Amino acid sequence: MTDQEDKIQMARSKKHVVGRRGFLKGAAVSAAAGAATLVTELPGAQAQTVARPQAPVPSAAAVAREAGPAPVVDVRIIENPASDYMVDVLKALGIEYIASNPGSSFDGLQESIINYGKNTGPEWLTCLHEESSVAMAHGWAKIEGKPSLMPILHGVTGIQHASMAVYNAYVDRVPVLMATGFQLDGGITAHGATDMASIVRGYLKWDHQPTRLDQFSSSMLRAYRLAATPPMAPTMVLLDKHLEQAPLGPNRPALPKLTLPTIPSADIGSLRETAKLLVAAENPRINAGRLARTERGVVLLVELAELLQAPVASVGTNNRVSFPSRHPLAGAGTGQPDLILSLEAGGGSVPGVKTIAITAAEMLATSNYNVLPNSPQADLLIEADGEASLPALIEEVKRLITSDRRRVFQERGVKHADANRQVREQAIANARLGWDGSPISLARLAAELWPLIKNEDWSLVCPQDFISNWPNRLWNMDKLYRHTGGRGAEGMGYGAPAAVGAALANKKYGRLSINIQQDGDLNYAPGVLWTAAHHKIPLLTIMHNNRGYHAEVMFMQRAANLRNRDVDRAHIGTRLIEPNIDYAKMAQGYGMYGEGPIADPAQLVPALKRGLEHVKRGEPALIDVLTQPR
Amino acid sequence: MKRGLHRRVMFGFVVGAVAVFAVSASYAQVQPSQAGTAPAPNVPAGDATRGSALYLATGCWQCHGFAGATGSGAPLVISGLSASGFVNYLRNPRTRAMPLYSTKVMSDAAAADLYAYIKTFKRPSDAKDIPLLQQIINEK
Structure with a gap:
């Protein structure tokens, strides 16, 4: 700490620093003579004591000569700003955290949160990039299921910084409620614009710009509801700085009452038809995508699968957990299916196989047509939330199952379980490949980590596609929160901040959060490591450090091969080498425990244990592991 | 993987790989441009x-890992391809993921060197000889 910082700290602790109000008083005195509007008189300004000799005070005429005519200054003290009421609205909605990179367009609201609101419920999280703020909210919502960590963005610049993370959340169908401050007459006019939300409206479910305080309340309530109701998606409320800075009048608007609407479930006629087809099918298969929104969704899907003895395939490697990975019915089962029940999943149709799809995705009219599962090819398409539709579907299936059908189901269930066992054992056995290699194989990394966490209440808070899905193959993914799934739109820069957001949510439940972090992804906005350190968010980050954008390394290789020319230059523009990035030092620089790079498999477990010790003390830690490419 | 290669990989294998670009370039220079579908000689x-230098320089490691055992490509450590079968596969890959290596970008001599190197990969242990994997298999 420098001498100057020491002094600041001392002054802060003894409360001897010149207070905001005192500062304003001083400023007001000098400006009072020319003030056109003075809302509050400022008595006692002359009581300011000055301990040291002063220079002679220039006369008004002297000042006028030097500085020209005094400007018209609007000096006011507003002790009951509207932004205090806004804080009460946030509290009424249950907003627990604000994730924000500071900006002048919402300084009034920020001041209200930290002073009037006592910086608790919501608490302010200092973020170093707006993309990180929104990705943190994305990760948080995947654990909490609701948008109670709210990013606040600053004008046009904040929205543009955040836009990739907004798109990720949109495609991932995750509830993120955002606020964006703006000031059209602000000092930097380029930060304001009319209809700012239009920048990201293509991937927002709803946005609104309230013009009155009571409208702020209703807008926030609606934005929250719409974000958190399937099909879930980001929403945004734009906050005019003048609205938050204005004095709160005598008629304080009512606070919102948060009641979430019922979730649209399938109509009974469609469910009866679905149940009839499922019970009659000889080899039905269930494809589960983003089905489970809550732990109950996992329980319901297990019940349906066991009733039918139908296998449950998780479509894609980046899904959240909808079905336990070690359940005997997990996977594609055996034999060709004659009926597919697609639950919030894409994947198109299989020729000759009837498909029934239940999805809320089609209800979001702005859905990007290219994004699965927005366009499931189905013989029967039911526009409804999958999880909400399961209880009635289960009852209909139960009603139709006869003892004969139950016997048939049990026989096929044994076959599916046997197929599952074989696939699982082979998948685990494949981890032997490259077991002793250096750099360390991703299978070895996941396998060695498993015994260290399996007796904890753990949660994997990162995508798995670039780590070859090894945790899914080796670990027991038995609950929704065991894996938070992928990025949504596969936009890089999601991993680290989403992991921090999810870890913050997991912290409430005493869960151990694990992030196997791609090196390329971390370098988009590594400042979130500081946010984790500053706010003491326990999270073990293990670098999957393959020193490059490896998918692109392979793409470049293939491009050169396809053109039949130099095949030894794929590293140009794709690898992160010369110099190698020192992630341990990066972590240390941001104030957290960092160790590595670890390249020898024999050194891996001790390093992971050291990292876990820090995390169990409530801190983030990073272990840099040099890994095989995939 | 050979110990010398280990060191290169661990401490900046690309530095080594850069040095072997000249080697692969010289291979390319002495080979006439041909379609990649000719039968393997x-x-x-x-x-x-x-071959070890070529394995890095020409990108084999990208999909097959540094020891021919990991990644999105087929595990080379357990491949049963003969030398001519290997070269044929380079010229006529059967998957879209596997790039085609024509004789213009990799001569038969270079392919033979690669094959010789791949054959030095140590066969992997059986899963039942790795207690941790056996333990995971036995978990419910």
Whole structure:
């Protein structure tokens, strides 16, 4: 700490620093003579004591000569700003955290949160990039299921910084409620614009710009509801700085009452038809995508699968957990299916196989047509939330199952379980490949980590596609929160901040959060490591450090091969080498425990244990592991 | 993987790989431009040391891992391909993921060197000889 910082700290602790109000008083005195509007008189300004000799005070005429005519200054003290009421609205909605990179367009609201609101419920999280703020909210919502960590963005610049993370959340169908401050007459006019939300409206479910305080309340309530109701998606409320800075009048608007609407479930006629087809099918298969929104969704899907003895395939490697990975019915089962029940999943149709799809995705009219599962090819398409539709579907299936059908189901269930066992054992056995290699194989990394966490209440808070899905193959993914799934739109820069957001949510439940972090992804906005350190968010980050954008390394290789020319230059523009990035030092620089790079498999477990010790003390830690490419 | 290669990989293998670009370039220079679909010739005996450099320089590691055992490509450590079968596969890959290596970008001699190197990969242990994997298999 420098001498100057020491002094600041001392002054802060003894409360001897010149207070905001005192500062304003001083400023007001000098400006009072020319003030056109003075809302509050400022008595006692002359009581300011000055301990040291002063220079002679220039006369008004002297000042006028030097500085020209005094400007018209609007000096006011507003002790009951509207932004205090806004804080009460946030509290009424249950907003627990604000994730924000500071900006002048919402300084009034920020001041209200930290002073009037006592910086608790919501608490302010200092973020170093707006993309990180929104990705943190994305990760948080995947654990909490609701948008109670709210990013606040600053004008046009904040929205543009955040836009990739907004798109990720949109495609991932995750509830993120955002606020964006703006000031059209602000000092930097380029930060304001009319209809700012239009920048990201293509991937927002709803946005609104309230013009009155009571409208702020209703807008926030609606934005929250719409974000958190399937099909879930980001929403945004734009906050005019003048609205938050204005004095709160005598008629304080009512606070919102948060009641979430019922979730649209399938109509009974469609469910009866679905149940009839499922019970009659000889080899039905269930494809589960983003089905489970809550732990109950996992329980319901297990019940349906066991009733039918139908296998449950998780479509894609980046899904959240909808079905336990070690359940005997997990996977594609055996034999060709004659009926597919697609639950919030894409994947198109299989020729000759009837498909029934239940999805809320089609209800979001702005859905990007290219994004699965927005366009499931189905013989029967039911526009409804999958999880909400399961209880009635289960009852209909139960009603139709006869003892004969139950016997048939049990026989096929044994076959599916046997197929599952074989696939699982082979998948685990494949981890032997490259077991002793250096750099360390991703299978070895996941396998060695498993015994260290399996007796904890753990949660994997990162995508798995670039780590070859090894945790899914080796670990027991038995609950929704065991894996938070992928990025949504596969936009890089999601991993680290989403992991921090999810870890913050997991912290409430005493869960151990694990992030196997791609090196390329971390370098988009590594400042979130500081946010984790500053706010003491326990999270073990293990670098999957393959020193490059490896998918692109392979793409470049293939491009050169396809053109039949130099095949030894794929590293140009794709690898992160010369110099190698020192992630341990990066972590240390941001104030957290960092160790590595670890390249020898024999050194891996001790390093992971050291990292876990820090995390169990409530801190983030990073272990840099040099890994095989995939 | 050979110990020398280990060191290169662990401490900046690309530095080594840059040095071998000249080697692969010289291969390319002496080969006429041909379509990649010609039948594989009788494959000469290769040099594993040159092959190890080629394995890095020409991108094999990208999909097959640094020891031919990991990644999105087929595990080379358990491949049963003969030398001519290997060269044929380079010229006529059966998957879209596997790039085609024509004789213009990799000569038969270079392919033979690669094959010689791949044959030095240590076969993996059986899963039941790795207690941790056996433990995971036995978990419910």
